[in-house]
Amino acid sequence: MNILVCISHVPDTTSKINFTDNDTLFDTNGVQFVINPNDEFGLTRAIWFQEQQGANVTVVNVGGPETEPTLRKALAIGANEAIRVNANPTDGFFVAKQLAEVIKNGNYDLVIAGKESLDYNGGMVPGMIAGLLGFNFINSCVALTIEGNSVTASREIDGGKEIVNSQLPLIIGGQKGLVEEKDLRIPNMRGIMTARTKVLTIIEPVGGESKTATVKFEKPAPKSAVKLVSADNLDELISLLHNEAKVI
Amino acid sequence: MSILIYAESAEGKFKKVAFELASYAKNVAETLGTSVTAITINTNDVSELSNYGVDKVLKVNNPKLAGFTAKAYADAIKQAAQKENSQVIILSSTTDSLYLAPLVSISLEAGFASNVVGLPQKLSPFQVKRNGFSNKAFVTTEITTPIKVLSISKNSYGIFENKSSLAEEDFNPSIEETDFGVKVVSVEKASGKVTIADADIVVSAGRGLKGPENWGMIEELATVLGAATACSKPVSDLGWRPHGEHVGQTGKPVAANLYIAIGVSGAIQHIAGINSSKVKVVINTDPEAPFFKVADYGVVGDAFEIVPKLIEKLKSFKANN
Numbered sequence: 332m333n334i335l336v337c338i339s340h341v342p343d344t345t346s347k348i349n350f351t352d353n354d355t356l357f358d359t360n361g362v363q364f365v366i367n368p369n370d371e372f373g374l375t376r377a378i379w380f381q382e383q384q385g386a387n388v389t390v391v392n393v394g395g396p397e398t399e400p401t402l403r404k405a406l407a408i409g410a411n412e413a414i415r416v417n418a419n420p421t422d423g424f425f426v427a428k429q430l431a432e433v434i435k436n437g438n439y440d441l442v443i444a445g446k447e448s449l450d451y452n453g454g455m456v457p458g459m460i461a462g463l464l465g466f467n468f469i470n471s472c473v474a475l476t477i478e479g480n481s482v483t484a485s486r487e488i489d490g491g492k493e494i495v496n497s498q499l500p501l502i503i504g505g506q507k508g509l510v511e512e513k514d515l516r517i518p519n520m521r522g523i524m525t526a527r528t529k530v531l532t533i534i535e536p537v538g539g540e541s542k543t544a545t546v547k548f549e550k551p552a553p554k555s556a557v558k559l560v561s562a563d564n565l566d567e568l569i570s571l572l573h574n575e576a577k578v579i
Numbered sequence: 580m581s582i583l584i585y586a587e588s589a590e591g592k593f594k595k596v597a598f599e600l601a602s603y604a605k606n607v608a609e610t611l612g613t614s615v616t617a618i619t620i621n622t623n624d625v626s627e628l629s630n631y632g633v634d635k636v637l638k639v640n641n642p643k644l645a646g647f648t649a650k651a652y653a654d655a656i657k658q659a660a661q662k663e664n665s666q667v668i669i670l671s672s673t674t675d676s677l678y679l680a681p682l683v684s685i686s687l688e689a690g691f692a693s694n695v696v697g698l699p700q701k702l703s704p705f706q707v708k709r710n711g712f713s714n715k716a717f718v719t720t721e722i723t724t725p726i727k728v729l730s731i732s733k734n735s736y737g738i739f740e741n742k743s744s745l746a747e748e749d750f751n752p753s754i755e756e757t758d759f760g761v762k763v764v765s766v767e768k769a770s771g772k773v774t775i776a777d778a779d780i781v782v783s784a785g786r787g788l789k790g791p792e793n794w795g796m797i798e799e800l801a802t803v804l805g806a807a808t809a810c811s812k813p814v815s816d817l818g819w820r821p822h823g824e825h826v827g828q829t830g831k832p833v834a835a836n837l838y839i840a841i842g843v844s845g846a847i848q849h850i851a852g853i854n855s856s857k858v859k860v861v862i863n864t865d866p867e868a869p870f871f872k873v874a875d876y877g878v879v880g881d882a883f884e885i886v887p888k889l890i891e892k893l894k895s896f897k898a899n900n
């Protein structure tokens with residue numbers, strides 16, 4: 332089984348978010364970048380398939396040279412090889428188009444992408460790849476097993492989950508649940524050393540216009556201070572929620 | 580040219596988000612000088628849409644679509660958009676709609692903006708404001724294609740009554756066998772429980788509760804308020820509560836009217852996931868807990884004393900209001 336895991340290079344979840352150039356560019360100054368958490372759950376599941384079922388795992392990212400450390404980390408965790416599409420990702424459609432091209436040329440049975448990235452939160456790349464290629468597609472996937480070509484998965488739904496059957500080739504929009512938090516791996520020294528010599532192929536993007544453009548960024552207005560209510564005066568809290576906030 | 584909305588239902592009845600979408604679409608349609616069409620799939624009674632400004636409804640009734648099948652549903656929405664010659668197609672941010680929207684946008688060669696908060700800032704060029712960076716920032720996005728697909732963040736616009744005369748039409752989109760490549764085998768859903776996605780009020784608790792055996796009072800508080808229960812990431816990682824309750828950046832997003840956090844310190848990742856909620860209340864023993872910085876109302880004190888008292892007081896409040 333050939334697995335492609337799509338990796339997004341995103342600011343660490345604890346990052347403070349700032350913008351430059353008149354609020355038109357994300358300020359990467361002092362920001363630590365990581366594998367998008369939703370992608371990391373998928374990557375870790377892919378490594379499980381590699382170890383248990385002999386799968387070959389390729390990771391791919393659409394981005395400039397500055398994203399290579401993130402791909403190397405994925406290699407250190409255990410991916411067999413990496414691909415970087417050398418382009419600045421302009422929007423979700425552009426990224427999906429590049430990834431669809433990689434998939435067409437690569438003969439992958441299973442493609443795992445995070446259901447959304449934690450920077451732009453577009454939540455569109457896996458679905459758009461499925462739409463472009465006509466593959467079967469399971470979004471918000473929280474469990475995945477594969478026997479031969481046959482797939483059993485769970486999908487999170489509002490208030491529960493759904494068990495579904497499908498066939499390879501397949502695209503997954505993954506998230507926590509594909510593996511648990513405790514199963515995530517921190518690369519060890521051996522992994523880091525071998526990652527240095529694993530193949531990282533750089534390919535040039537295919538043409539393809541974006542369908543959206545970022546005009547500007549804006550930070551939420553600062554919040555007014557919290558109104559503290561004494562623990563002995565919960566009637567006041569109820570009154571504030573009823574009369575002032577009007578939420579109960 | 581009509582604006583198309585996908586008015587979602589569950590077990591034949593509209594979800595509340597359907598009315599928010601209708602209200603939103605009506606406003607955009609009035610600015611554009613056009614009308615609102617809704618597509619429904621296996622919804623029993625569609626007349627309620629006339630309370631929120633919908634002019635026409637395309638009713639799909641097809642037993643093949645009884646279970647949610649993303650490709651087939653997306654195909655039906657695409658065909659409705661083509662029939663109505665819609666330039667703007669609006670979906671919600673439920674799990675199902677977020678599954679559908681990218682498929683719909685590809686099939687219509689449309690640009691797609693998700694997590695949209697508020698009305699379009701401009702119609703030409705078409706610009707919308709959306710949540711990004713896990714609610715730490717807003718992004719103004721321009722959709723540059725003739726057809727636009729939007730998904731609206733829950734609770735970001737609101738529901739507004741607006742009587743209209745609703746034309747009902749049966750609609751039979753052609754559904755292909757290839758649309759059924761993913762088949763639902765079974766659904767596991769707690770019945771009778773308010774879900775985080777649907778809830779107006781969410782009661783959330785963290786490690787401050789010390790152990791899973793202490794959740795009784797959280798559930799009781801939720802019941803009194805008609806709320807859903809949620810928890811912080813450490814609590815779900817420890818297995819005290821099911822994963823489906825984990826809210827935050829890597830868990831479920833919450834956009835409730837009222838979010839009550841009990842014994843949750845307020846790690847930046849937790850706040851990111853719940854920050855779209857309108858009113859936030861924190862109950863915590865530690866006055867330095869970061870949650871107090873983002874909350875609207877706070878009580879410093881021991882949850883084990885405060886929550887039972889709050890339940891009693893809310894019960895008498897509910898009885899009198």
